Amino acid sequence: MHLGHRSNRATRAAMTTPATSAPTHTARDIIGPSPLIAIEDEPAPKLIVDPPLPEPLSRGLVFIQYRAENIRIVPVFGEGALRVSPRLGHVHVTIDDLPWHFVDASGETLIVVGLPAGEHKVLVELADPRHHVITAETVSFFVPEKR
Numbered sequence: 553m554h555l556g557h558r559s560n561r562a563t564r565a566a567m568t569t570p571a572t573s574a575p576t577h578t579a580r581d582i583i584g585p586s587p588l589i590a591i592e593d594e595p596a597p598k599l600i601v602d603p604p605l606p607e608p609l610s611r612g613l614v615f616i617q618y619r620a621e622n623i624r625i626v627p628v629f630g631e632g633a634l635r636v637s638p639r640l641g642h643v644h645v646t647i648d649d650l651p652w653h654f655v656d657a658s659g660e661t662l663i664v665v666g667l668p669a670g671e672h673k674v675l676v677e678l679a680d681p682r683h684h685v686i687t688a689e690t691v692s693f694f695v696p697e698k699r
Contacts, residue, residue, distance in 0.1 A: 564619075598621040641686065642679055645674060657687050662676070669697045
């Protein structure tokens with residue numbers, strides 16, 4: 553009986569004592585600040601856009617990964633969304649300088665299919681909930697002939 557009591561106490565201590573080796577990144581480092589607490593003086597939003605993934609591109613499929621910092625990509629729009637902290641936004645995607653774009657608020661990889669073989673470019677614009685562009689990145693790439 554006495555050993556069981558010590559064992560339970562040791563187990564409880566292990567559950568409440570932090571590990572001795574600190575993690576490389578905290579949850580906040582990876583997912584950003586908690587949406588439950590307003591952020592004063594938020595840093596400027598940043599947009600990072602990678603070139604299309606090579607393997608799908610070799611088959612004519614354009615998969616573009618991106619990430620935004622200091623802004624959450626969500627499908628929330630309008631004037632009221634400007635008062636939310638952390639700030640909210642979405643991306644506008646324009647292909648080959650066409651006069652129209654599409655909006656993405658998923659925060660996931662952008663996928664474009666059906667482009668003809670040849671040179672192309674995709675403009676990715678980070679926008680606020682009113683669709684005002686904050687910053688933008690363009691990626692250029694070559695779609696090969698279909699086999």
